[in-house]
Amino acid sequence: MSQIHAIITRGPHKGKPLYPHKHQDDKYVASSSRYEEDYIRVDNLEELSVLVQAGCGARMSNRETGNAASYITNAKLRLEDNAPNTASVERLLDSITDETDLDRDSKGKSRKEQSLLRAYLLRGSNVGHCVICRHEFPFEMLVAAHLKKRSECTVVEKKDFKYVAALMCKTGCDDLYENGYISVDNGMVVKTDWKGCSHGAAIRGNLQCGRKRR
């Protein structure tokens, strides 16, 4: 587990450290934004550290300052050891996949699963390749897209993390795939159903078709 901290950069407490904030429900919070709808509540510092290594920011505080907890972006968080522990990611993914199924309404758990799956597929790197357009992107521009609809996967398929999902970019490939405009057949990107529409989607999809999936 990595120790997480940040340094206050302005105001009367400038230079003082911030630490992960334990909320009233005894949880720590990882997040991709300061908005509560993006909060991922976790039980312990190990889980928080895996999510921070996976690119999340965190809610941080320092009791001595008397200030309320605040959201600190991933770029401003400091970790003693930046290398994600793949075994921890896999173990957490395994348990969160069960929890997400038991608690279907939990958006927080789905976000946690998505963040962990992306971390798993990136294998500790901050950049990765989109399997559709094959361009390289920083991690925040990539999503772990389920190759088969998650709801249609068996438990065994859901836990086959290496094959259940692939990295796709947010510049269009994930949307084209999620909405069924393109598909992957025998390792090649193919057009699937353009629903008689959308000139833009057709042009964008055409660019990808015929490409070999990495």
Ligand SMILES: [Zn+2]
């Ligand atoms: Zn792409």
